[in-house]
Amino acid sequence: MTATSAKPSITQLAAAPPKAALQPKGLQPKTPPARTWVRRRTVRFVLEVPSARNVSVVGTFNQWNPGTTPLRCRGGIKWFTYVSLPLGRHEYRFVVDGKGVDEPTARKYVPNPSGGKNAVIVVE
Numbered sequence: 001m002t003a004t005s006a007k008p009s010i011t012q013l014a015a016a017p018p019k020a021a022l023q024p025k026g027l028q029p030k031t032p033p034a035r036t037w038v039r040r041r042t043v044r045f046v047l048e049v050p051s052a053r054n055v056s057v058v059g060t061f062n063q064w065n066p067g068t069t070p071l072r073c074r075g076g077i078k079w080f081t082y083v084s085l086p087l088g089r090h091e092y093r094f095v096v097d098g099k100g101v102d103e104p105t106a107r108k109y110v111p112n113p114s115g116g117k118n119a120v121i122v123v124e
Contacts, residue, residue: 038086038087039086039087040084040085040086040087040123041084041085041087041123041124042082042083042084042085043082043083043084043085043121043123044080044081044082045057045069045071045080045081045082045083045092045094046078046079046080047071047078047079047080047094047096047101047103047104048077048078048079049077049079049096049101050076050077052073052079052096052097053097054070054095054096054097054098055070055071055073055079055094055095055096055097056068056069056070056071056094056095057069057071057081057083057092057093057094057095058092058093058094058095059090059091059092059093059118060090060091060092061083061085061086061090061092066095066098069081069083071094085121085123086123087123087124088122088123089120089121089122089123090120090121090122090123091110091112091118091119091120092118092119092121093112093116093118093119100114100116102116102117102119103119106119106120106121107120108120
């Protein structure tokens with residue numbers, strides 16, 4: 001190739017490594033997000049209530065929604081369920097036939113806005 005010629009020769013083109021195909025900016029391959037595992041523990045909620053028709057547990061772990069976590073009845077008195085909770089502090093209450101009920105066996109309570117008290121559980 002001469003100094004005045006700007007075109008490469010055929011042998012120079014054959015020796016050059018191929019260029020990677022560029023994709024438009026929006027189509028660049030994205031790396032998947034790193035997986036984060038939330039450690040959890042299974043917690044058993046139990047409440048003894050004679051003559052109840054519906055019992056559920058509400059709390060910070062289910063956005064205080066009574067339809068999310070119902071309890072099952074065993075023996076006509078004892079209601080229970082198992083919930084997988086992430087590690088940390090959680091507040092909760094029971095709802096029996098539509099009315100909030102305090103947890104009788106909780107180790108710690110905090111007042112709630114409706115004048116009752118929420119039980120506190122720390123999952124470790």
